[in-house]
Amino acid sequence: GAVVSQHPSWVICKSGTSVKIECRSLDFQATTMFWYRQFPKQSLMLMATSNEGSKATYEQGVEKDKFLINHASLTLSTLTVTSAHPEDSSFYICSAKTSSYNSPLHFGNGTRLTVT
Amino acid sequence: AQKVTQAQTEISVVEKEDVTLDCVYETRDTTYYLFWYKQPPSGELVFLIRRNSFDEQNEISGRYSWNFQKSTSSFNFTITASQVVDSAVYFCALRCLEYGNKLVFGAGTILRVKS
Numbered sequence: 001g002a003v004v005s006q007h008p009s010w011v012i013c014k015s016g017t018s019v020k021i022e023c024r025s026l027d028f029q030a031t032t033m034f035w036y037r038q039f040p041k042q043s044l045m046l047m048a049t050s051n052e053g054s055k056a057t058y059e060q061g062v063e064k065d066k067f068l069i070n071h072a073s074l075t076l077s078t079l080t081v082t083s084a085h086p087e088d089s090s091f092y093i094c095s096a097k098t099s100s101y102n103s104p105l106h107f108g109n110g111t112r113l114t115v116t
Numbered sequence: 117a118q119k120v121t122q123a124q125t126e127i128s129v130v131e132k133e134d135v136t137l138d139c140v141y142e143t144r145d146t147t148y149y150l151f152w153y154k155q156p157p158s159g160e161l162v163f164l165i166r167r168n169s170f171d172e173q174n175e176i177s178g179r180y181s182w183n184f185q186k187s188t189s190s191f192n193f194t195i196t197a198s199q200v201v202d203s204a205v206y207f208c209a210l211r212c213l214e215y216g217n218k219l220v221f222g223a224g225t226i227l228r229v230k231s
Contacts, residue, residue, distance in 0.1 A: 034218070043207065043221045044161075091159060095219070105211075105219055107153075109160040 002028045004096050006108025013084055013115055021079045021111045023094030030096035033077040034105070035069060038091040050077050084115040119143070120210050120222035128228040129198050136194045137225045139208030145169075148212035150184065150191045151219070155205040167191065198229045 003026040013019050023033060031052050036044040048064075050056040050071035058064045066088075068080040077096070081088050093110040097103040121140045129135045141150065152164040165175065167184055175182045179196045195202055208222040 041226075043223045046218055046220075049216075049218065093159075093161065101217070104163070104166060107161040107163070109158075112159065 010112040029074040031099040122222035126226040145212040151209040
């Protein structure tokens with residue numbers, strides 16, 4: 001089946017630094033990728049949608065300058081948390097789909113970010 | 117009103133009990149997709165089922181079964197003879213054009229199965 005690889009699975013960084021999270025579709029072309037954020041004991045909240053070669057579309061309340069999303073190829077999207085602060089500590093999950101409307105979403109295993 | 121409502125925040129059962137997780141959704145679209153995902157403590161999302169709005173047949177997969185009722189906008193999930201390994205957070209989700217074809221998750225239900 002379709003596989004989405006997300007890296008790293010966990011990261012600890014110091015406040016003020018930037019962290020990049022990668023999301024790769026290993027065996028299919030991901031024309032659309034989604035980035036979710038999940039706080040402890042809460043649901044997944046969509047942060048942004050990225051289509052290959054286009055600028056990402058951010059959900060209301062998500063700072064695009066803080067959460068930089070790049071989707072330069074059909075197999076790779078990256079989320080960079082810039083100038084991270086402790087309140088950015090969270091679980092980030094990406095998902096990917098092909099161009100077909102009926103395409104299922106395939107999720108990565110998530111990245112647990114801790115900002116100290 | 118919430119788009120996807122999982123009213124049960126947490127459920128605790130003893131092993132071998134049956135348990136039903138409720139999901140109620142809201143959309144004006146006639147074409148939509150419903151999903152259930154399992155999130156074990158390790159964090160990854162495990163896909164369980166996808167059902168489109170035109171297929172109201174109930175589905176059974178091993179100890180799992182799903183009851184889709186368009187009349188009540190519900191898509192409930194039953195685990196028969198629960199096991200400790202079933203302990204996880206379960207999310208119901210909806211995808212439809214009304215919500216931009218994005219996957220909208222319910223709040224999740226924490227299921228604890230005790231031995």
